[in-house]
Each structure stands twice: as structure tokens, then as C-alpha cells.
Amino acid sequence: MNKKNSKQLIFLSIIIFSIGIYKVIPSIENYFKPTNNEVITDGSLLSVHYLDVGQGDSEFIELPNGENILIDAGEAEYGDTVSKYISSLGYSEINYLIGTHPHADHIGGLSTVINNFKIDSIYMPKAVTTTTIYENLLDTIANKGLSINTGKSGVSLIDTDDLSVYMIAPNSSVYDDLNQYSIVLMIRYKNNKFLFMGDAGTVSEGEITSDVSANVIKVGHHGSSTASSASFVKKVSPEYAIIEVGANNTYNLPKDTIIKRWESVGAKVLRTDESGNITIISDGNNIEVK
Amino acid sequence: MNVIIDRFEGEYAIVIYNNKSYNIPKILVGNASEGDVITITINKEETNNRKKIIEDKMASLFKD
Numbered sequence: 001m002n003k004k005n006s007k008q009l010i011f012l013s014i015i016i017f018s019i020g021i022y023k024v025i026p027s028i029e030n031y032f033k034p035t036n037n038e039v040i041t042d043g044s045l046l047s048v049h050y051l052d053v054g055q056g057d058s059e060f061i062e063l064p065n066g067e068n069i070l071i072d073a074g075e076a077e078y079g080d081t082v083s084k085y086i087s088s089l090g091y092s093e094i095n096y097l098i099g100t101h102p103h104a105d106h107i108g109g110l111s112t113v114i115n116n117f118k119i120d121s122i123y124m125p126k127a128v129t130t131t132t133i134y135e136n137l138l139d140t141i142a143n144k145g146l147s148i149n150t151g152k153s154g155v156s157l158i159d160t161d162d163l164s165v166y167m168i169a170p171n172s173s174v175y176d177d178l179n180q181y182s183i184v185l186m187i188r189y190k191n192n193k194f195l196f197m198g199d200a201g202t203v204s205e206g207e208i209t210s211d212v213s214a215n216v217i218k219v220g221h222h223g224s225s226t227a228s229s230a231s232f233v234k235k236v237s238p239e240y241a242i243i244e245v246g247a248n249n250t251y252n253l254p255k256d257t258i259i260k261r262w263e264s265v266g267a268k269v270l271r272t273d274e275s276g277n278i279t280i281i282s283d284g285n286n287i288e289v290k
Numbered sequence: 291m292n293v294i295i296d297r298f299e300g301e302y303a304i305v306i307y308n309n310k311s312y313n314i315p316k317i318l319v320g321n322a323s324e325g326d327v328i329t330i331t332i333n334k335e336e337t338n339n340r341k342k343i344i345e346d347k348m349a350s351l352f353k354d
Contacts, residue, residue, distance in 0.1 A: 076309045104296045104304070104311050130325040131294045131306045178297065178324055224299070250313050251299040 046163075046189040046282040050218060051085060052272040053078040055246030055253075056105035059196060059218060060086055064189060064284070065163060067095040070113065071185065071196055072106040076133060079112025085277070086117065093118040096157055096165075100182045100198030102127055102134045111140040119144065123151035125170055127181035151183035153208075162284065164188045169200055171207040179221060180204045186214070190284025194218075195236060197227065205232040215287050216240045216280055219262065223254020223271075228261055237265045239287065240280065247273040291330045295322055 044064040051058040053074025060082070061069040068091060073082040086094070094117045099107045102124070114122075114137075122141060141148060149155070152173075157165040169184035182198030195212060197220035205220070205227065212235050220227030223243040241262035243254045259269050270278050270289070279290040293305040293312070302313040305328065319328055 075311055104306055108309075108311075128325070129296075130327065131296050132309060133296065133306055136309065250302060253299075 046187070046192070046194075046284070048187075048194055048216070048280045048282075049085070049089075050242045050244060050270075050272060050278040050280075051082060052276045053081060053109065053244070055222070055249045055251075056108070057100070057198070057218070057222070057244045058082050058109065059244075060089070061187065061194075062089065063158070063163065063165075063187075065158070065160075067158075068093075069096040069098065069157075069165070069185075069187075070094050071098045072100055072198070073109030073113050075105050076108035076111070076136075079109035079116075082109050083113050083116040086113070091117070093120065095120045097122045098151060098183055098185065099124040099137070100151075100196075101125055101178050102129045102131070102137075102181075103178055103199065104131065104133045106198065107137055108133050111136050114140050114144060114146075119146055121149060122146055123149045123155070123157075123167075123183060125152065125181040125183055126150050126173070127175075127178055129178060153184075153210075162190050168208050168210045168212070169204045171204070171209075175203065177201070177203070179226065182220070184208065186210075186212075189282050192216075192282040192284055192287055194280075194282075195238070197221075199227070201226040202229040202232070205229055208232075212236050214238050215282075216242065217267075219243045219254070219258070222249075222251075223258045224251075225255045225258055228258050230261060233261050233265055238262075238267045240289065241267040241269045242278060242280075243269060243271045245271055245273045249273075293328050293330065295319065295324055295326045295328065297324055 046064050047062040049060040056074035057072045058074045059071040097119050099110055151167055153167055153169050153171045155167040165187050167183055168186055170181050175181055179199035179201050180203045182200040184200050185196040187194045193214040195214035195217045199221040214236055217236050217238045219241050222245045245253050262269050281288050293307045296304045296306050301316050303316050303319050304311050
């Protein structure tokens with residue numbers, strides 16, 4: 001290659017590179033333009049509270065952007081317990097209220113919570129059941145003039161550089177078993193990920209295509225052997241596996257085989273029947289059990 | 291009286307009555323599904339039939 005050709009090549013490269021930059025700029029501008037979901041994470045903490053609601057599930061999450069999420073609220077009799085816990089943290093408003101699936105041990109307490117707080121948005125799967133518990137919840141939502149967003153795989157609540165909150169299940173629209181309709185939620189704060197399974201079982205686990213690796217998992221279905229398949233457990237490989245379960249429950253949950261399965265991938269298993277409320281905090285890079 | 295099956299856990303069906311959950315052995319609700327309404331009724335006629343059968347057996351066994 002002679003000197004003249006070489007100069008032309010450099011010139012051409014600069015032009016092509018500039019065109020490349022020019023094409024990228026609009027999307028960069030778009031990216032930094034504030035949207036409704038845009039948040040500033042000024043080094044604050046993500047706090048995840050796994051609440052002891054006996055034989056049932058409830059998690060309250062304080063996001064680093066100042067917003068919060070409530071996932072489930074145990075049986076109806078635990079509505080007050082959950083409400084008091086959230087109030088004690090200084091909140092009068094819930095930004096995202098999620099009912100994972102319409103079983104009483106998950107949605108029972110939500111009616112009381114909805115009556116006690118200002119609710120910004122509600123997410124539930126489109127699963128029908130006939131119980132008075134579910135009917136009460138629908139009536140409570142209607143009486144407050146609220147509506148329900150369908151929770152399913154692909155729904156994103158927050159999507160920013162540092163913080164994203166999104167659903168990775170359910171992936172089908174019809175199941176035989178209500179547990180499989182469970183909304184499965186992933187929260188990523190910088191380099192830390194928290195996964196919430198509801199009661200999703202092996203059927204739903206097998207349908208999830210997105211990355212499920214996480215630092216902390218709320219184990220599916222109270223540590224029952226209907227969830228936590230060996231291949232799924234390996235894919236998640238968390239540092240902590242949280243099981244929400246009632247002390248001396250009739251159903252002998254969690255199952256020993258499931259506890260051992262999570263431990264076999266290096267997870268430390270924590271249980272609400274043994275520890276009561278469990279809080280885990282993250283600064284985006286490190287997690288700590290309070 | 292109606293109760294509604296909320297879910298199944300192991301050998302139990304969990305039914306809702308008056309917004310509270312109760313365990314009943316799964317075997318008592320046959321092949322029912324989640325969401326099925328189960329009607330529990332007092333069957334006086336059958337109660338009296340049973341009473342008569344037992345009283346007859348007792349009458350042939352008791353000495354006095």
C-alpha cells in the first residue's frame with residue numbers, strides 16, 4: 001500500500017467512524033432524557049424484607065430510587081401485620097403492589113393493605129379462582145377506583161442503568177395449577193440480583209428463558225418439592241435461599257431434599273419460621289443480612 | 291354450608307370458610323379441583339337410618 005492510498009484509507013475510516021457516531025447520538029440523547037421511570041440512584045440502598053406471615057408469603061422491597069414494592073401479604077389475618085410493618089418503615093404509599101397468584105396464603109392480606117395505603121399500581125396474573133378471598137380483593141380494588149395490570153413474563157416496572165425490575169414468568173396463559181401462574185420477579189441493582197418466585201413450580205421454571213442467576217432467591221412454594229428442580233437450582237446458584245414458611249406447619253414444609261438441593265449449589269438457606277422477619281440489604285455490589 | 295377449595299398442599303385440601311383457611315384431608319373431597327365449591331350438609335334422614343341400624347344391633351346384644 002503506497003502513502004497516498006494509506007492517507008485515503010485513514011480519511012475514509014474517519015468519515016465512516018463519524019457517520020457511526022452520528023447515528024448513535026440520537027439514541028444516547030434518548031437514553032439520558034428523563035422518562036417516568038427514570039431514576040437517580042445516588043448510592044442508596046436496596047432493602048428487601050422477607051416478612052414472617054406464618055404459612056404464607058410476603059415481601060416488602062425498598063428500592064434505591066425511593067420507590068417501593070409489596071409482593072403478597074400472607075393470609076387475610078396477616079393484613080394488619082404487613083400494614084404495620086410497612087408503616088413502621090415510614091411509608092403511606094405503595095408504588096407497586098404485586099399479587100403473585102390468587103391463593104389465600106399470598107393474596108389474603110392484600111385487601112387490608114390496599115385499604116390502609118395509597119396504591120399507585122397493582123399487578124396480578126390473569127388467573128381465575130372462585131374463593132371469597134379473591135372476590136374480596138377484586139371488590140376492594142374496585143371500591144378504591146383502582147385497576148389491575150396483567151402480570152406476566154416481559155412486563156418491566158423499572159428499566160434504568162443501575163436498577164431494573166421485571167417479570168420473567170408466567171410465560172403461558174393457561175395452566176392446570178394456580179401456582180404456575182405466579183408472577184416471578186427479578187430485581188437487579190447494579191451487580192446484585194434478587195429473584196422472587198411466588199409459588200411457581202417446576203412447570204413454570206422450565207418455561208423461563210431469561211437469565212435466572214441471582215444473589216438471593218425467595219424460593220418457590222415454601223420449599224415444597226413441587227418447585228426448585230435440580231436444573232433450575234443450579235441455574236440460580238444464589239448466595240442466599242429464603243424460604244417463607246410457618247413454624248410446624250401441617251404440610252411438613254420445607255422439604256429436606258429441597259433445602260439440601262439449594263445448599264448443594266453453595267446457598268445459605270434462611271427461613272422465616274426460624275428467623276422471623278429477614279432483611280437483606282444491597283449497595284449494588286455487596287449484600288448483607290441484617 | 292359452602293366452602294371453597296383454595297388450593298392443595300400435600301395430602302390436604304385447604305378450604306376457605308368465612309375468609310379463613312382450613313385443612314381437610316384431600317381424600318374427603320374426591321377428585322375436586324382448586325376453586326370447586328364444596329357443600330357440607332347435615333343429612334337427618336341418613337342420621338336416623340344409621341341410628342336405627344345401630345339400635346337394632348345393640349338390642350340383640352345388650353342383656354337388659
